[in-house]
Amino acid sequence: MxxxxxxxxxxxxxxxxxxxxxxxxxxxxxxxxxxxxxxxxxxxxxxxxxxxxxxxxxxxxxxxxxxxxxxxxxxxxxxxxxxxxxxxxxxxxxxxxxxxxxxxxxxxxxxxxxxxxxxxxxxxxxxxxxxxxxxxxxxxxxxxxxxxxxxxxxxxxxxxxxxxxxxxxxxxxxxxxxxxxxxxxxxxxxxxxxxxxxxxxxxxxxxxxxxxxxxxxxxxxxxxxxxxxxxxxxxxxxxxxxxxxxxxxxxxxxxxxxxxxxxxxxxxxxxxxxxxxxxxxxxxxxxxxxxxxxxxxxxxxxxxxxxxxxxxxxxxxxxxxxxxEEDAEVPDAEDAVDLEHANGKVELSHVYFSYVPEQKLIEDFNLSVKPGQRVAIVGPTGCGKTTLINLLMRFYDMNSGTIKVSDIPLQQLTRKSLRDNYGMVLQETWLRSGSIRDNIAMGKPDATDEEIIAAAKASHAHGFIKRLPEGYDTVIAEDGGNLSQGQKQLLCIARVMLCLPPMLILDEATSSIDTRTEIKIQNAFAKMMQGRTSFIVAHRLSTIREADIILVMKDGSIIEQGNHEELLEKNGFYAKLYNSQFAKTS
Structure with a gap:
């Protein structure tokens, strides 16, 4: 010793x-x-x-x-x-x-x-x-x-x-x-x-x-x-x-x-x-x-x-x-290219991933998403929904398999260009200390005031921002200060609406918003998602009825796949999830 x-x-x-x-x-x-x-x-x-x-x-x-x-x-x-x-x-x-x-x-x-x-x-x-x-x-x-x-x-x-x-x-x-x-x-x-x-x-x-x-x-x-x-x-x-x-x-x-x-x-x-x-x-x-x-x-x-x-x-x-001296993130390959304008096509082929080697999670995962499709991902807690998002954004590298965006494997793309093509709204909000304007313009620092206000209006954040002491110049503390959780989430949504990237990831994006505002936000999202490939993670199944494809995940695998009506007709796992949420309303 x-x-x-x-x-x-x-x-x-x-x-x-x-x-x-x-x-x-x-x-x-x-x-x-x-x-x-x-x-x-x-x-x-x-x-x-x-x-x-x-x-x-x-x-x-x-x-x-x-x-x-x-x-x-x-x-x-x-x-x-x-x-x-x-x-x-x-x-x-x-x-x-x-x-x-x-x-x-x-x-x-x-x-x-x-x-x-x-x-x-x-x-x-x-x-x-x-x-x-x-x-x-x-x-x-x-x-x-x-x-x-x-x-x-x-x-x-x-x-x-x-x-x-x-x-x-x-x-x-x-x-x-x-x-x-x-x-x-x-x-x-x-x-x-x-x-x-x-x-x-x-x-x-x-x-x-x-x-x-x-x-x-x-x-x-x-x-x-x-x-x-x-x-x-x-x-x-x-x-x-x-x-x-x-x-x-x-x-x-x-x-x-x-x-x-x-x-x-x-x-x-x-x-x-x-x-x-x-x-x-x-x-x-x-x-x-x-x-x-x-x-x-x-x-x-x-x-x-x-x-x-x-x-x-x-x-x-x-x-x-x-x-x-900790091992840094695996650097981009020397011949990695920038993803200039993604067409929205995403393919996952035989993907395997686990956080801990002895605890298996995602195994032999296959998925093909066409440009502009809205893909909803549902399933019980711990089934791998957020993990799939982590892999798509390359926050984690898969153990084996291939993920392609616009027919290019992720390993051949620079991380920055890949993430620039995604707009991401998470359940957990994050705001930095600074003005409301700075927080909305984080992904587009050169945005004009008109663009920032338009994004805030689209996300229904403009109303409460105008009621703040200094409006868009109001300085908030780290993590949003005295703003409500819903207000913070509206700012995060406005941040994405300002950039309007070709692909979107919405991970429980409206979980902290009241029902009335949620309906307005869903309409704004619907407009924003037009022509954009979108991945929607949601526990409230009422928010994903209009999705083109619904992936039902369990234990890291897709057990059911189809649109809302098709999955209800199958009377399988999705139908049970859906009926369990709406049983009282019937």
Whole structure:
């Protein structure tokens, strides 16, 4: 287990370094400036020691020499401040450029991920990876750049300066150093797995909160508040446990290294004092050594803190990179062509598909739709109606068989051109934050106001839009804000009516609309469907009586096929479905 964690950590670090490598110029400047900052900082104790040696005793102070040294110190402190400021600017540039690149790649990957991935993962968990995990990674990376390079250079720099004063004392310091490194390394290994669990649980918590907030009406309607609170408490308890463990291990790093570093300082003090008494070094040099000992040990405390933060950062980065490296949707074939103007002919031949290999769904599905035909698809829940739509739109690729549009197999068409030729209205509405006008014109951004209003009138949305505070310029929040479900669906219908593509898919398109408006919409649909191949998924069989072909599906197969009258005459499955809906009206 430890070996796996260690390998994952190394793999993540290598991938992070690839992002950092893009900004090698800033990285090089940061390292050089870190060296300059450290060199100037380490030169100060020498000047301080020289100043101490000029204070021999009462009435024997070399004030002129001290003032010269003080001027040097002022210049060095000023240069150090400037170098440090520029170095921090470079570090910020590297960090936030890397974060921007990672977030951009993560969002681009989300756009390219197959629907099966999005269906299998909660939206809140994905959001947590792109937002919270990247923020945590940014904090660790920034601390790493700010303190890591400076700390490493300080350690080697102080050793060099100490060697120029006393080799023996420097050797004593080096002998004790590995103890500090061992302690920091031991604790760091413990923290990575804890931070990884913390990050995963935080994502789970974000997903649960997003789910509960987004569906609060349902939660309250079914009095599910107590169960939701219990579930949240359970996740929160786990997050508390993992967080406490992670912070415990990370918090003992600094005190442990401080203890070892205090030993270093004490060793320098004791050995240096005896050396000064013996005349090996001056009192000023001893003061310089003590200052160097303090500067030498300080980076170990900082680096131990950096290592802790890096464990958290790498754990979070690993989750984001895992998302970025997910297999994208199978790209369009290199010789794929654009479907310019579909004639509406659709053919499915020996199509097999299942979401899960061991659970069969659509088997040996065959269908031939002529241009302009209206095809209704009915059947019990789970029979494959929506799955068939997913295959026609190529949201999912079939396992085997052939689907052709205008006599061209889907695999030989670009997805964009295929979907541009379909107009789709789903039972689940989706509106983005923006104006009513923007939402209607989503499929045709260059549409004129006259075209948008005409589409709204055709879908019977114009009336309620005019009653809104700003009419078509009214800005709605994500997913429609305070609009009713029916109003949101009317806007989605208007969106399709504006584009009028050659083929239509209506998946329970009027399910949230009142009966009076539904009759008007059905008339609008009838007009819109003239000359267009249409696929209509409906549970209310009264809405599909006029369909040219009605496909009755069960367990992924077509068990009956014909128009409304023909299927009633057969007195089969469709007749039973139809009669079950209208038995009370007879």
């Amino acid at each position: 430890k070996k796996v964690v260690n390998e994952n950590q190394k793999s993540t670090l290598r991938k992070v370094l690839r992002y950092i490598r893009r900004y090698w110029g800033y990285l090089g400047a940061s390292i050089i400036l870190a060296a300059v900052t450290v060199a100037l900082t380490l030169y100060l104790p020498i000047l301080i020691g020289q100043a101490v040696d000029r204070i021999v005793g009462k009435g024997a102070v070399d004030f002129a020499g001290i003032f010269v040294i003080l001027r040097k110190m002022a210049v060095i402190i000023g240069l150090t401040a400037v170098a440090q400021w520029v170095m921090n600017a470079c570090n910020n540039k590297i960090t936030y450029n890397v974060i921007r690149d990672i977030r951009t790649e993560a969002f681009e990957k989300i756009e390219k991920l197959p629907l099966k991935y999005l269906d299998a993962h909660s939206y809140g968990e994905i959001v947590s990876r792109v937002i919270a995990d990247v923020d945590q990674f940014a904090d660790g990376l920034l601390m790493g750049f700010t303190q890591f390079f400076t700390g490493i250079v300080t350690i080697f720099g102080t050793l060099i300066f100490m060697l120029t004063i006393s080799v023996r004392i420097t050797v004593a310091v080096v002998v004790i150093t590995p103890v500090s490194l061992f302690v920091a390394s031991f604790i760091a290994k413990k923290t990575f797995s804890m931070f990884k669990l913390q990050s995963e649980t935080r994502g789970e918590q974000t997903a649960f909160i997003e789910e509960m907030v987004g569906n609060q009406k349902v939660v309250q309607a079914f009095s599910h508040e107590d169960e939701a609170l219990e579930k949240f408490d359970e996740i929160n308890e786990r997050l508390q446990k993992y967080s406490l463990r992670a912070i415990f291990f990370s918090s003992i790093t600094n005190p442990s290294t401080r203890f070892v570093n205090s030993l270093v300082y004490a060793t320098v003090g004791v050995v240096g004092a005896f050396s000064a008494i013996a005349g090996g070094i001056s009192v000023g040099q001893l003061s310089s050594l003590l200052s160097y000992a303090n500067q030498y040990t300080k980076p170990f405390n900082e680096i131990s803190g950096v290592i802790t933060e890096l464990q958290n950062a790498l754990a979070c980065a690993g989750r984001v990179i895992e998302l970025i």
